[in-house]
Amino acid sequence: MVAPETITAASGTGAIGGAIQYAWVIALLPFVAAALTLFFGKRTPGQGAVYGITALAAGFVMALAVLWHFVTGGGTYAPPGVEWFTIGPLHLEVGQFVDGLTAVMLVVVTGVSLAVHVYSLGYMHGDVRFTWFYVVLSLFTGAMLTVVVANNLLMLLVGWEIMGVCSYLLIGHWWEEHENSSAAIKAFITTRVGDVPFMFGIFALIFATGFTTTNIAHIGETIAEPGTSSALVTAAALLLFGGAIGKSAQFPLHVWLPDAMAGPTPVSALIHAATMVAAGVYLVGRMFEVFVHADPFVLTIVSVIAAITTLGAAFLALVQDDIKRVLAYSTLSQLAYMVAGLSLGPDGVSAGFFHLFTHAFFKALLFLGAGSVIHAVHSNNMSDMGGLKDEMPVTFWTFLIGSAALAGVFPLAGFWSKDELLVGAWEHNQWLFFVLLAVAVMTAFYMTRCVLLTFFGTYRGTAHPHESPPVMTGPLVGLAGASVVAGFLGAPQLGAVFGDWVYFEHPHDASFVFWVALVGTLAAAGGILIGYPLYRERRERDPLMAFPRAWNLLQHRYYIDDFYMRGIVYPIRDRVSAGVNWTNQHILDGAVNGAAWAARGIATFVNWIDRTFVDGLVNAVGGLTGATGGLLKYLQTGNVQWYAVVLFVGVVALTIVFVQIA
Amino acid sequence: MIRLPFVLVFSTLLFSTGVYGVLARRNAVMVLMSIELMLNAVNVNFVAFSSSLQDVGGQIFALFIIAVAAAEVGIGLAIVILLFRNRASINVDEVNLLKW
Amino acid sequence: MTAQEYAFAVIAAVGSISAIAVVTARNVVHAALYLVVALLSVGATFLLLGAEFAGWVQILIYVGAIVILFLFGLMLTKAPIGRDTLDNNRRWLAALVALGVFAGLVFLIQEAFPFDSEQFPVFRATTAAVGDSMFRDYVLPFEAISFLLLAALIGAIVLARKDEGN
Numbered sequence: 047m048v049a050p051e052t053i054t055a056a057s058g059t060g061a062i063g064g065a066i067q068y069a070w071v072i073a074l075l076p077f078v079a080a081a082l083t084l085f086f087g088k089r090t091p092g093q094g095a096v097y098g099i100t101a102l103a104a105g106f107v108m109a110l111a112v113l114w115h116f117v118t119g120g121g122t123y124a125p126p127g128v129e130w131f132t133i134g135p136l137h138l139e140v141g142q143f144v145d146g147l148t149a150v151m152l153v154v155v156t157g158v159s160l161a162v163h164v165y166s167l168g169y170m171h172g173d174v175r176f177t178w179f180y181v182v183l184s185l186f187t188g189a190m191l192t193v194v195v196a197n198n199l200l201m202l203l204v205g206w207e208i209m210g211v212c213s214y215l216l217i218g219h220w221w222e223e224h225e226n227s228s229a230a231i232k233a234f235i236t237t238r239v240g241d242v243p244f245m246f247g248i249f250a251l252i253f254a255t256g257f258t259t260t261n262i263a264h265i266g267e268t269i270a271e272p273g274t275s276s277a278l279v280t281a282a283a284l285l286l287f288g289g290a291i292g293k294s295a296q297f298p299l300h301v302w303l304p305d306a307m308a309g310p311t312p313v314s315a316l317i318h319a320a321t322m323v324a325a326g327v328y329l330v331g332r333m334f335e336v337f338v339h340a341d342p343f344v345l346t347i348v349s350v351i352a353a354i355t356t357l358g359a360a361f362l363a364l365v366q367d368d369i370k371r372v373l374a375y376s377t378l379s380q381l382a383y384m385v386a387g388l389s390l391g392p393d394g395v396s397a398g399f400f401h402l403f404t405h406a407f408f409k410a411l412l413f414l415g416a417g418s419v420i421h422a423v424h425s426n427n428m429s430d431m432g433g434l435k436d437e438m439p440v441t442f443w444t445f446l447i448g449s450a451a452l453a454g455v456f457p458l459a460g461f462w463s464k465d466e467l468l469v470g471a472w473e474h475n476q477w478l479f480f481v482l483l484a485v486a487v488m489t490a491f492y493m494t495r496c497v498l499l500t501f502f503g504t505y506r507g508t509a510h511p512h513e514s515p516p517v518m519t520g521p522l523v524g525l526a527g528a529s530v531v532a533g534f535l536g537a538p539q540l541g542a543v544f545g546d547w548v549y550f551e552h553p554h555d556a557s558f559v560f561w562v563a564l565v566g567t568l569a570a571a572g573g574i575l576i577g578y579p580l581y582r583e584r585r586e587r588d589p590l591m592a593f594p595r596a597w598n599l600l601q602h603r604y605y606i607d608d609f610y611m612r613g614i615v616y617p618i619r620d621r622v623s624a625g626v627n628w629t630n631q632h633i634l635d636g637a638v639n640g641a642a643w644a645a646r647g648i649a650t651f652v653n654w655i656d657r658t659f660v661d662g663l664v665n666a667v668g669g670l671t672g673a674t675g676g677l678l679k680y681l682q683t684g685n686v687q688w689y690a691v692v693l694f695v696g697v698v699a700l701t702i703v704f705v706q707i708a
Numbered sequence: 709m710i711r712l713p714f715v716l717v718f719s720t721l722l723f724s725t726g727v728y729g730v731l732a733r734r735n736a737v738m739v740l741m742s743i744e745l746m747l748n749a750v751n752v753n754f755v756a757f758s759s760s761l762q763d764v765g766g767q768i769f770a771l772f773i774i775a776v777a778a779a780e781v782g783i784g785l786a787i788v789i790l791l792f793r794n795r796a797s798i799n800v801d802e803v804n805l806l807k808w
Numbered sequence: 809m810t811a812q813e814y815a816f817a818v819i820a821a822v823g824s825i826s827a828i829a830v831v832t833a834r835n836v837v838h839a840a841l842y843l844v845v846a847l848l849s850v851g852a853t854f855l856l857l858g859a860e861f862a863g864w865v866q867i868l869i870y871v872g873a874i875v876i877l878f879l880f881g882l883m884l885t886k887a888p889i890g891r892d893t894l895d896n897n898r899r900w901l902a903a904l905v906a907l908g909v910f911a912g913l914v915f916l917i918q919e920a921f922p923f924d925s926e927q928f929p930v931f932r933a934t935t936a937a938v939g940d941s942m943f944r945d946y947v948l949p950f951e952a953i954s955f956l957l958l959a960a961l962i963g964a965i966v967l968a969r970k971d972e973g974n
Contacts, residue, residue, distance in 0.1 A: 727902075
């Protein structure tokens with residue numbers, strides 16, 4: 047995180063220099079595209095993909111302009127936000143905070159998203175929910191960009207949560223298959239488990255500012271003041287990291303990422319390689335002021351978790367048959383690399399984000415390439431592949447470049463970022479250095495395995511593979527190019543300009559330590575050299591099956607998923623839910639039914655009273671009238687003389703009365 | 709010359725007899741006759757007071773009453789004849805269609 | 809007791825007895841004849857009281873016309889010749905009522921005009937005086953009466969004629 051500086055004028059031409067003021071538009075464009083696609087997509091030729099692609103193309107160009115501002119030496123741009131609403135002393139706002147990190151993230155997100163949007167034209171062609179796919183894809187991109195440009199934690203949280211929902215929707219895009227919808231739910235709930243501590247972390251930070259603001263810059267200032275409680279800051283740091291664990295799939299909330307491969311491959315490329323999972327890392331970087339002022343053991347915990355994740359995931363990647371699973375575990379491992387870099391302290395911030403930057407490109411490339419292969423052979427499993435390098439040359443070469451970048455082969459992007467991380471680890475946290483080195487070996491090994499099994503040997507499947515259409519191979523080439531050149535932005539020999547953009551407190555000077563680079567290259571070479579002979583020829587049994595107990599443990603993913611399901615999910619579902627249901631049915635519904643029954647009883651009683659007394663009274667009056675009439679009718683004899691008798695009797699009586707009165 | 713109360717008592721006697729006749733006789737014509745008795749009693753009353761008060765108006769009124777009585781008897785008998793024609797009986801007890 | 813009073817006593821006795829006979833006779837024709845006697849006695853009373861015009865008119869109209877009318881009525885309604893059945897069931901109640909009326913009225917009379925009050929001179933209302941008063945003071949009622957008689961005449965005819973359709 048950058049301590050806020052005064053807005054310095056951007057050098058450069060007017061239009062491009064002024065673009066930084068409109069960084070928020072970059073985040074807004076995909077939302078507009080999503081709305082347009084939602085309402086007009088089906089009627090637009092091409093089923094509505096054009097809105098998203100246009101929005102992202104424009105966004106990418108604008109993002110480059112924003113980055114140019116920093117390339118030319120400009121400073122952070124942090125205008126005051128627009129007031130959203132106020133609760134007592136707490137001011138909630140909507141605003142942007144654009145520093146080098148933001149600019150880099152903007153470029154990454156828009157670039158990869160654009161590539162995925164274009165790629166999906168081919169991959170999702172003919173899909174039953176093509177238009178909806180683009181809606182959610184654009185929506186997701188908008189949400190990620192919101193997280194990136196947000197200047198306050200609440201706005202960040204909004205984008206964060208929208209991303210979670212979009213991830214759920216996209217993973218479950220083919221929800222007709224039960225396992226897809228299950229994977230979507232698993233992803234959503236697992237990240238939610240991480241979001242709870244995240245929110246509490248936000249509350250803690252708001253509390254630290256005396257309930258006045260969620261603005262990140264202000265929070266940073268408040269924490270830097272000596273009066274702030276250290277315990278509070280430490281707690282906030284741990285809680286925030288909880289959110290990062292969930293979103294970035296670190297141990298122990300990593301379980302959703304492999305299952306998330308049930309979604310379409312472009313989704314995996316965008317969300318689960320380059321952007322959403324990077325959001326957790328971004329959060330730690332953005333809130334690094336908190337981590338710096340917390341107790342040092344927080345960063346130790348971070349590095350431990352990162353180490354566990356990176357090693358564990360690397361081992362898991364060795365034994366997968368599904369090509370996407372290999373890449374998924376690889377992503378877990380590389381994310382942990384980034385987190386490990388951040389855990390090294392202020393010096394590691396640049397390195398960690400540099401790796402995020404490069405990783406986004408080559409991992410997206412690998413996923414899209416895998417998608418291309420899957421599209422061709424109609425299967426995810428490498429046991430159905432083989433010998434594809436001749437039928438699918440473009441895919442093969444780009445995939446190879448991506449794999450090499452991932453493995454850290456000089457002079458591709460991965461080499462430079464991995465090197466910086468190794469240097470930083472050696473300087474600050476030496477045990478971490480050895481962990482990262484071991485993982486580098488394994489990374490090279492499993493990518494070699496992957497490439498060999500997929501593209502070399504003889505074809506083992508039943509489909510007729512052919513190269514993918516240009517809409518799909520175009521983005522592959524673009525990303526391959528990025529994988530090649532992106533590393534140079536952080537190369538010390540070339541000025542390590544990346545460190546001038548993304549840093550903590552002061553620009554980072556990347557140094558080139560020769561022996562570290564050598565060791566890194568040897569690690570990569572070692573991994574490749576071990577893997578090559580083992581997998582060059584396809585064998586019936588995977589060579590790693592020679593370690594049966596380890597193989598089983600890895601196939602069962604260390605039984606962590608089983609533990610979660612049997613230890614947590616099933617007891618809640620079967621016991622707690624059943625108990626809650628019983629309470630609801632018998633106690634709550636019982637109370638409601640009881641009230642209804644009582645009301646009915648009262649109503650019956652009132653009815654009885656009404657019928658017996660009130661109606662009885664009315665009926666009695668009627669009866670009385672009838673009885674009186676029945677008696678009076680006897681006066682009507684029909685006989686005139688009788689009437690005369692009565693008359694005379696009356697006359698006599700009245701006479702007496704009047705006489706008496708007189 | 710004649711003390712007024714005596715005449716009045718005579719008139720009352722005639723009137724009461726008429727009342728009895730109206731209430732008790734079965735034949736409709738007998739009822740009408742009884743009514744004539746009552747009217748005559750009234751006439752006696754009028755003339756007695758006319759003589760007592762030395763005012764000729766009482767007499768004149770008695771004449772009017774005689775005229776009215778004549779008219780009433782005419783109509784009454786017409787009705788009785790009509791009744792007899794429709795019901796073949798002038799027994800007032802049998803004319804009770806308005807009985808409950 | 810003056811001579812007129814004696815005469816009046818005789819006439820009143822005759823009149824009363826015949827009136828009672830009217831209402832109690834079993835033979836309706838006898839009743840009509842008793843009515844004649846009663847009406848005659850009333851006429852005599854008028855003469856005694858000095859109302860000569862009223863007296864002769866009484867005899868003329870009542871005895872001469874109305875009783876004839878009654879007799880015609882009796883004939884046309886097939887009055888039973890000879891003894892008739894008894895009067896209706898309520899004759900005891902009727903007797904009671906009649907007695908009550910009589911008692912009440914007598915009580916009123918004797919309260920207003922005590923028996924031992926002085927006698928009054930005979931008021932000789934000549935026919936001329938009657939005619940004078942009639943056509944001077946009471947001419948309107950006189951005309952009204954004539955209308956009444958006309959209406960009664962027409963009414964009786966209308967009521968009693970036989971309908972063609974029936």
